Amino acid sequence: MIYGPTVLFALGEGAIIPLLPIYATRLGAGVAMAALIGAALVVGQVCGNLPAGWAVARFGERITMACAGGLALVGLAGMLLAPSLGVLAASVFVIGFCAATFGLARHSFMTTRVPLAFRARALSLLGGAFRLGTFIGPFVTAALLAIFGNDHAAIWFFGACLLATILLVMLGPDPERQLVTRSAPVRDDLVEDTGEAVTGSVSTAALRRHEGDTAARAGVFPTMWRYRSVLSRLGLAAASLSAIRSARQVVLPLWGVSIGLDAQTIALVVGVSGAIDFALFYASGQVMDRFGRLWAALPAMLLMGCGFLALSFTHGASDAAMWFAMFAAVLGVGNGLSSGILLTLGADVAPQADPAAFLGSWRTLTDAGGAAAPLIVSAITALSSLALATGAMGLVGLLGAGAFVRWVPRSVPRGRAGA
Known part of the structure; x- marks a missing residue:
């Protein structure tokens, strides 16, 4: 009930992306x-985070x-019925918008329910659920095309996944109520700000009554300002x-094409990089x-960061294909080691009473970074070269590493956001 809806949605989404x-x-x-x-899928996800934060805080995850x-x-x-590109783009935008909702709902749920002792592992599994869908989805599409010979089969498959998700969410046991029921009830007179993070199943309603002016009541934009x-x-x-x-998803295929590799080889290298990413x-x-x-x-x-920088110097090398495969693997290792880190950091610094509004802002920032990167790569490539664009991404990685050293807590946090 916790991971199932995420897996189903990600599997269906991963099936339609290649088409x-x-x-x-x-x-x-x-x-x-x-x-x-x-x-439009990414833009929809960026635009959907803030409304999703409001909806989760107002109506609940389920x-x-x-x-x-x-x-x-x-x-x-x-x-399925799009008569024009405008309708198709709007439809893809809507799906991206909904993807943000699924991601934020479970992120918010696990922020308030998962103990700090294994919060990162639980959220890494949530990140792995998204990776599982995007990793297996294209293979499902290939199988459906081989069986039915119609690329609309992937859309029908996604529809079946969505129906199963809705039934699971509405008819299955509610994790929110089950976890609250199993824990000791929270008394209003015992709810006080001790400076310690909330680590167990909490009564969100009691915490909201206590904090009065917290993010749950303040709304999305006041929470963002706070x-x-x-x-x-x-x-x-x-x-x-x-x-x-x-x-990484943009540069690797483009790099393979620019050094003259065939589609099969590029797919193999990118696939191996993705497999390493998923395994970690x-x-x-x-x-x-x-x-x-x-x-x-x-x-x-x-x-x-170092992988992108090093790759940028290998474009004209005689063994460019070997370097391409090696640094694609390095990027896969780096991406795999970062699985769940954005979810975990967001949960660490979110207000524990009701994190949805804050997480809407957090996920908007992270998704905006993901949406901006392909545009930056495209612009630099058009003005100069792919090698320079790749090096620029390496510099972004190293600057980001410095920012993490400066701002990430050195241990599991014990205070609240903004402390």
């Missing part, structure tokens, strides 16, 4: 327009996820990590819980 350019070109889009259609699943079905219907110092420092460091992750997602949580958040964030940023 978005095909749907766009069928409606007359060129290469640039097809890329914009694909980008109702919000069910409504998001229904809205995503509308988006899928639009994709915690502006955290968001402007640690939030920007997190955005740099998101940018490096996103740049739980190790990241172990490191964070045992040694602190910085021990996962810093090695990941250094590996990816």
Whole structure:
């Protein structure tokens, strides 16, 4: 009930992502327009975080996820019946909008329910659930194409995943109520700000009554202003990590094409990098819980930053293909070691009474970093070269590493956001 909805949504989303350019070109889009259609998914996710934070704080995770699943079905219907590129782009945007809701709902739930002792491992598993969907989804699409011979089968598959998600969320046991029931009730007269982080199952309602003027009542934008110092420092460091992750997905295929590799070889190298990334997602949580958040964030940023920088000097080498494969693996290791770090840091610094509004701002920053990276790579490549764009991403990684060293707590946090 905790991880299932996330896995189902990510699996369906991962199945349609490879086909978005095909749907766009069928409606007359060129290469640039097809890329914009694909980008609508990311833009929708960026735009959906703040409304999702408000909805989760107002209605709860369960109702919000069910409504998001229904809205995503509308988006899928639009994709199936789209008569024009505008309708297709709007439909993809809606699906991205709903993806933000699913991500934030479970992030908020686990922030208030998971003990600090294994918070990073639990959130790394949540990050692994997203990785599982995007890793397996394209293989599901390939199988569906082989069986049915119609690329709309992936949309129908996503629809089945969404229906299963809605049924699971609405008819299955509610983790929020179960975890509160199993724990001792929280008495209003015992709820006080002791300076310690909330580590167990908490009565959110009691905490809201106690804090009165907290994020739950203040709303999304007042919460953003209240915690502006955290968001402007640690939030920007997190955005740099998101940018490096996103740049990896863009740079590696482009690099393979630029050095003359065939599609099969590029797919193999990128696939191996993705497999390494996926294999390490739980190790990241172990490191964070045992040694602190910085021990996962810093090695990941250094590996990816140095990997991009080193790769940028190999374009004209005689053995460029070997260097490409090697540094793709290095980037996969760095990305895998960072699995769950953005979720965990967001949970660490969020107000524990009701973190949804704060996490909406946090996830907007991180998703904006991921959305900006492909644009930066494209602009620098157009003005200069892909090697310079790759080096620039390496510098972003090293700057982000310095920001993490400055702002990440050296141990598991014991205070509240803004402390």
